[in-house]
Every structure is written in C-alpha cells, then in structure tokens.
Amino acid sequence: MRSEGRLNWGRALIGWTVALGMFFPVFWMFLTSFKTEITAVATPPAVFFHPTLRNYSAVLERADYLAFAKNSIAVSVGSTLLALALAIPAAYSMAFYPTRRTRDILLWMLSTKMLPAVGVLVPIYLLWRDLGLLDTVFGLILIDGISVLPIVIWMLFSYFREVPAVILEASRLDGARQAEELFHVLLPLCTPGIASTALLSIILCWNESFWSLNLTTVKAATLTAFTASFSSPEGLFWAKLSAASTLSIAPILIFGWISQRQMVRGLSFGAVK
Amino acid sequence: MTGAIVTKPIRRTHSGWLLAPSVGLLLLWMVVPLAMTLWFSAEQYNLLDPGKKVFVAFSNYVDLLTHRALWIAMGNTLFLVGLVLGITLVLGTLYSLLLDLDFPGRNICRLLVIAPFFVMPTVSALIWKNMLMNPVFGLFAWITRSLGFGTIEFFSRAPLLSIVVIVAWEWTPFAVLILLPALQSLNPEQVEAARLDGAGRVALFRHIQLPHLLRPMAVVAMIEIIFFLSLFAEIYVTTGGGPGLDSTNLAYLIFRDALLGWDVGRASAGGVVAIVLANIVCIFLMRIVGRNLEDSK
Numbered sequence: 021m022r023s024e025g026r027l028n029w030g031r032a033l034i035g036w037t038v039a040l041g042m043f044f045p046v047f048w049m050f051l052t053s054f055k056t057e058i059t060a061v062a063t064p065p066a067v068f069f070h071p072t073l074r075n076y077s078a079v080l081e082r083a084d085y086l087a088f089a090k091n092s093i094a095v096s097v098g099s100t101l102l103a104l105a106l107a108i109p110a111a112y113s114m115a116f117y118p119t120r121r122t123r124d125i126l127l128w129m130l131s132t133k134m135l136p137a138v139g140v141l142v143p144i145y146l147l148w149r150d151l152g153l154l155d156t157v158f159g160l161i162l163i164d165g166i167s168v169l170p171i172v173i174w175m176l177f178s179y180f181r182e183v184p185a186v187i188l189e190a191s192r193l194d195g196a197r198q199a200e201e202l203f204h205v206l207l208p209l210c211t212p213g214i215a216s217t218a219l220l221s222i223i224l225c226w227n228e229s230f231w232s233l234n235l236t237t238v239k240a241a242t243l244t245a246f247t248a249s250f251s252s253p254e255g256l257f258w259a260k261l262s263a264a265s266t267l268s269i270a271p272i273l274i275f276g277w278i279s280q281r282q283m284v285r286g287l288s289f290g291a292v293k
Numbered sequence: 294m295t296g297a298i299v300t301k302p303i304r305r306t307h308s309g310w311l312l313a314p315s316v317g318l319l320l321l322w323m324v325v326p327l328a329m330t331l332w333f334s335a336e337q338y339n340l341l342d343p344g345k346k347v348f349v350a351f352s353n354y355v356d357l358l359t360h361r362a363l364w365i366a367m368g369n370t371l372f373l374v375g376l377v378l379g380i381t382l383v384l385g386t387l388y389s390l391l392l393d394l395d396f397p398g399r400n401i402c403r404l405l406v407i408a409p410f411f412v413m414p415t416v417s418a419l420i421w422k423n424m425l426m427n428p429v430f431g432l433f434a435w436i437t438r439s440l441g442f443g444t445i446e447f448f449s450r451a452p453l454l455s456i457v458v459i460v461a462w463e464w465t466p467f468a469v470l471i472l473l474p475a476l477q478s479l480n481p482e483q484v485e486a487a488r489l490d491g492a493g494r495v496a497l498f499r500h501i502q503l504p505h506l507l508r509p510m511a512v513v514a515m516i517e518i519i520f521f522l523s524l525f526a527e528i529y530v531t532t533g534g535g536p537g538l539d540s541t542n543l544a545y546l547i548f549r550d551a552l553l554g555w556d557v558g559r560a561s562a563g564g565v566v567a568i569v570l571a572n573i574v575c576i577f578l579m580r581i582v583g584r585n586l587e588d589s590k
Contacts, residue, residue: 025461026331028396028397029396030392030400031394031395031396032396032397032398033422033480035392035394035396035398035399035402036398038388038391038402038406039401039402039403039405039406042405042407042408042409042462042466043405043408043409043422044464044589045409045417045420045421045425045462046408046409046412046420048420048424048425049416049424051323052424056490060500061430063435064435064439065428065432065435106314106315106318107315109311109314109315110311110312110315112308112311112317113308113311113312116308117308124315125312128317128374129315129319132319132322132323133519134519134571134572135323135327135543135568136519136522136523136567136568136571137523138523138525138542138543138544138548138564138567139327139330139550139565139567139568140326140327141327141547141551141560141563142329142330142333142547142551142557142560142562142564143561144326144332145334145551145552147325147326147329147559151415157349166318166319166322168319169315169329173315173322176520178567194339198308198565206514216564218364222513223411226413227411227412227414229413229415229526230523230525230526230544231416233415233525233526234525234548234552243415243524244415245415247413247416247419248415248526248529248530250419250531251415251418251419251422251487251531260432261423262424263420265420266417268416269411269412269413272411272413273408273412275411276410276411277404277408277411278469280404280407281469281474281481284471285472287467287470287471288471288475288509288512288513
C-alpha cells in the first residue's frame with residue numbers, strides 16, 4: 021500500500037509538470053496582462069509586481085476592440101445558428117428515416133472537409149467580392165457556417181441515433197406530424213446534445229482564422245484579425261496585447277473546459293464516444 | 294414488431310426535403326469553387342489588369358512547376374505537416390497514458406493540458422513570438438542568456454522549427470482530447486486480464502492499448518492533416534513566410550500570389566496543387582490505417 025502511495029506521488033509530479041508546462045504560455049500571457057508596459061519587457065522577467073488593471077481599461081476604452089468583439093460574437097453565433105438550422109432537419113431525417121444511401125451521404129459530407137481551404141481561396145475571394153460579401157459579417161457567417169456544417173450534422177446524428185425510436189413512434193401514433201415530432205418530442209429530448217454541438221461550433225468559428233484574415237479588412241474583422249494586427253513590429257505593447265488576448269480567449273476557454281467531454285464525439289466524427 | 298408495422302407507412306412520407314438544403318449547400322460548396330479554381334488555373338488572369346483574360350491551358354502550371362518557390366513551399370508544407378503530426382501523436386499518446394493514471398489532481402491537469410487547443414491561433418502565435426521567443430525581451434532569451442548560451446534568434450535562425458513548436462503546442466491538446474477518452478473507453482477487464490497474465494506496462498501498451506488507439510489516431514491524423522495543409526495564421530503573424538521563402542508553405546504561397554500579387558491564374562494553379570496534395574496524403578493515410586486495422590484484428 022505504501023509503495024502504491026509513493027507511486028501516486030511520482031505520477032502526480034510528472035503529471036503536474038507536464039500540465040503546468042503546457043499551460044504556462046497562457047498563464048504567462050495572463051500574468052503579463054496585469055503588468056505595465058515597462059515591467060512587461062523587463063529583464064529578468066518580472067514575476068512579482070504591482071498588478072494593474074490599466075491595460076484592460078485601455079483595451080475596453082478603445083471603441084474598435086468592442087467592434088471586433090461584436091463581430092466575433094455575431095459570426096460565431098450566426099454561423100452556429102445557420103449550421104444548426106440546416107443540420108437539425110438533415111440529422112433528424114437521416115437518423116429516423118434512413119435509406120440505403122444514408123451512410124454514403126454521411127461519408128460524403130465528411131469528405132467535403134478534405135478540401136483544404138487554401139485550395140478554394142481564390143474563387144471564394146472573387147465570388148465574395150462579386151456578391152458584395154467581402155468584409156461583411158454575413159459573408160463570414162456563410163462561410164463559417166458551411167465549414168462547420170459537416171461536423172454539426174455528424175454530431176447531431178450521433179445524438180439523435182441514441183433516442184429510442186419507440187418514443188417517436190408513440191407520438192406518431194398520437195397523430196403528430198413530422199414537424200411536431202421534431203420540435204415537441206425530439207428537440208426537448210436532445211437539448212444537452214444540441215447544446216454541446218452548438219458550443220463546439222461556436223468555439224470553432226470563434227477561433228477560425230484563415231477566412232477571417234483573408235476575407236475581412238475592417239468592418240467585419242473579428243478578434244482573430246484584431247489580435248493579428250498586433251504582429252506589426254512597431255512598438256511593443258505586450259501588456260495591452262495580453263489584456264486584449266485574455267479577453268478574447270477567456271470565454272472560449274471556459275466554454276471548452278465545460279464541454280470538453282461532449283465535444284470529443286463531434287471532433288472525432290463519432291469514432292470516440 | 295409493432296415498430297416495423299408503424300415505421301413502414303411513415304417511411305413513405307418524404308423526408309428527403311429535410312436533407313436537401315444541407316446536401317445542396319455542401320454540393321455547391323464543393324463543386325462551384327473547385328470548378329472555378331480549375332478554370333482560373335488555365336487562364337492568364339491578373340486582377341490588376343482584369344480586362345486581359347487569356348486562356349493559356351497549362352502555362353500557369355508550367356510556370357509554377359518550373360519555379361523553385363513551389364517546390365520550396367511544398368517541401369515546407371510536408372515538413373510542417375509531417376513533423377507536427379508526429380510530435381502531436383507521440384506527445385498526445387504519452388500525455389493520455391499519463392492522464393489515464395490515477396493521481397491527485399489529474400482532472401485539473403487534464404483541463405490545463407487541453408487549454409492551448411481553445412486559444413485562437415493568432416493569439417497563440419503572438420504569445421510565442423513576443424513573450425517567449427523574442428530575442429531581446431522574451432523569456433527564452435533570458436533563460437538562454439542566463440545559462441550562457443547567448444541569444445537565439447528563433448524566427449530568423451530556424452523559422453520553420455519555431456512554427457512547428459507553436460503548432461505542436463496548439464494541437465497536442467487536440468490529440469489528448471481525442472485519445473484520452475478513447476483510452477478510458479478500453480474495457481478494464483481486458484487490462485486486468487493482461488496484468489494477471491504478467492504483462493508489463495510496455496507489453497500492455499503495445500498489445501492492448503495501442504491497437505485500441507489506432508482508429509482514433511487515424512481520425513486525429515486526418516483532421517490535423519487537413520488543418521495543417523491550410524496552416525496560415527501562425528505563419529502570417531510570426532514570420533510572414535520569411536526569411537526569403539524559408540517558412541513559406543503552400544497556403545502562404547497561394548495567399549501571396551492571390552492577395553498580394555493579384556495573380557489569379559497562378560494562385561489557382563497553386564490551389565489545385567494543394568487539393569491534389571491533400572487527396573494524395575489522405576488516400577495514402579487511409580490505406581496505411583486500413584491495413585493496420587486489419588492486422589490488429
């Protein structure tokens with residue numbers, strides 16, 4: 021028993037070292053966000069210092085930060101709603117009215133993700149320009165919504181499949197129409213599953229950077245584009261950058277931590293439950 | 294039995310229209326841009342001179358394939374994809390094995406390990422570029438100086454490796470996110486039986502845990518390959534593809550041709566190369582994975 025205990029502490033030491041090491045860059049950024057610009061670049065690096073909230077107030081006072089944040093919220097929520105609106109009926113139909121082709125359709129949907137985004141950058145850019153969607157929130161919602169659609173369908177399909185068909189059949193016998201069956205029976209039963217699907221979709225769209233860097237400039241630029249603008253070498257504003265970054269990642273990090281167990285299903289396309 | 298009787302007539306009610314919007318949109322998404330990329334790649338078409346569109350068949354490809362930029366970018370792309378994939382799979386497996394063990398605070402450790410995956414790529418790249426790897430004020434510079442190694446200019450001396458480190462840090466958590474639950478879904482009785490048969494840790498991993506992880510590993514590899522082929526933000530924020538072409542991958546090369554050079558024809562030809570590469574890699578990978586799965590049965 022004693023050797024077992026010692027083993028546990030050995031494991032704990034390695035485990036905690038690895039965990040703290042992986043988390044360190046995030047922690048360091050968090051710490052820097054409370055420094056003044058001068059202590060942020062001090063050598064040796066300052067670990068003990070008088071924390072200040074000035075960076076946060078400076079970032080929040082800049083009207084453009086809030087505009088970028090608003091765009092990020094609009095894009096991630098908008099694309100998630102778009103994807104859910106398309107995916108719920110599709111997953112419902114495939115889960116409860118499967119045909120011979122259902123399996124193939126699901127696999128085909130997955131295969132659309134095999135098209136690397138960069139391969140279609142040029143046509144999408146030109147199409148978006150001609151349709152007037154360049155640098156618009158709607159344009160980004162559309163493309164992010166389509167990008168997450170296969171994942172959302174797969175995830176919902178796997179949740180819907182777990183609902184015993186008997187429950188839906190009972191409502192059918194009561195004469196419920198398809199729409200009633202979907203809205204009054206299935207959706208309430210699957211609320212947790214739909215919620216974690218939505219959360220995963222929001223996380224993916226929030227962090228999406230390829231399209232938001234290439235299809236937006238000013239008006240529809242999201243927080244990913246905003247933080248990228250800090251990459252210019254003129255002037256080191258590490259403390260403000262850290263404060264802005266902390267604000268940008270905090271909600272998503274918390275979402276991710278809450279829903280990590282459920283989202284595995286969506287991320288692995290059902291390979292892991 | 295009643296189920297069969299009830300579902301039969303219901304099945305005649307059409308539910309295809311529920312599926313149609315999703316299928317239609319994805320079909321459009323797949324076919325239209327792909328056709329356009331193929332079409333543009335056969336044209337001489339520069340946005341700075343849009344009136345002068347000329348059909349040139351394969352000359353964009355010839356131009357691209359005979360220019361060393363493409364081969365450098367392709368090499369960099371494969372280097373990035375291969376190395377990061379290897380690192381994330383090995384570290385992801387090791388971390389998962391570690392977090393699968395019982396020790397105080399392991400749930401908190403799991404949360405800390407997966408955190409980097411939720412950090413947006415531009416922020417991750419900036420944290421590493423500035424606060425850690427900056428040659429003057431960065432934490433690493435201070436450490437190397439204190440140890441007497443002097444200053445290392447990470448992004449000009451080893452730009453591609455620096456990007457590999459950043460991307461591996463972002464994506465190792467993804468491997469853990471998938472592999473750890475897969476490991477935990479292993480039947481405990483099977484593990485116990487192997488232990489009773491005298492299997493050590495290594496044998497247990499090799500004969501029980503690893504075969505069980507192959508399918509989720511394949512999923513991790515597929516998803517990572519697709520993302521890594523379009524790796525962009527990390528390069529855009531840190532090195533801008535430089536110095537020279539040292540850290541330019543296919544995605545960045547196409548971005549440069551398209552949105553900095555406005556050369557639609559050449560960028561599209563590059564896009565077709567990227568798509569072909571993605572498909573070769575994926576088919577190749579699926580083959581290997583398929584064979585491994587059969588072997589392990």
